[in-house]
Amino acid sequence: MHAGNGLMERIATHWRALLEALEGIPEDALVAPGAVGTWSVKDLLGHIAMWDAVSAARVRRLMAGQPARLPGEPHWQTRNQQEAARRAAWPLERVWSELHETHAEVLATLQAAREAGVTVPVSVVKDCTYNHYAEHIADLLAYRQRIGR
Numbered sequence: 001m002h003a004g005n006g007l008m009e010r011i012a013t014h015w016r017a018l019l020e021a022l023e024g025i026p027e028d029a030l031v032a033p034g035a036v037g038t039w040s041v042k043d044l045l046g047h048i049a050m051w052d053a054v055s056a057a058r059v060r061r062l063m064a065g066q067p068a069r070l071p072g073e074p075h076w077q078t079r080n081q082q083e084a085a086r087r088a089a090w091p092l093e094r095v096w097s098e099l100h101e102t103h104a105e106v107l108a109t110l111q112a113a114r115e116a117g118v119t120v121p122v123s124v125v126k127d128c129t130y131n132h133y134a135e136h137i138a139d140l141l142a143y144r145q146r147i148g149r
Contacts, residue, residue: 007122008110014133015103018048021140029147031092036139039084044136046087046095047080052102054079055128056109059120063113068124 022041030041039047058068074082087095106129113120 007120007125008107010130011107011110011125014130014137017137018133018140021137021144024149025140025144025147026149027092029143029149035143036136041140041143042090042092042095043084043087044139045099046090047084048132048136049095049099049102050079050083050087051128051132052099052106055125056102056106058124058128059106059109059113062120062124063109063116063118068121 022045025041029035033040033043035041036044061070062068073079087098090098106125110120110125
């Protein structure tokens, strides 16, 4: 399967569910550590934004005739730790902005690939986008239950 309407629909559906899972969490609870492991929700949002950016970069590489994944990409756990540390001092507003910007970027990149006739295997983006959102929706719902929201 390649990046057709079905992929875009799955991304949109899971994205809406992610945003719904975030609704109503008070700001102090968004920045409190321990929402997902040691991470705050703010850390989680930066993490999701980073993987959306990775997905967009992979699609751009495919469009340029290159392999989606670069040789020597850091292990996902290493990348997660590095990127969380890089965003640690960012204000919540900056993380929210990045989240929405990178999501728009991945959608625009997938649309550009479709318009260019470039086949994007679902396997290139699913674990950075809709499968990833689904994983963290479950985390957010569990956190909401813990905090009574």
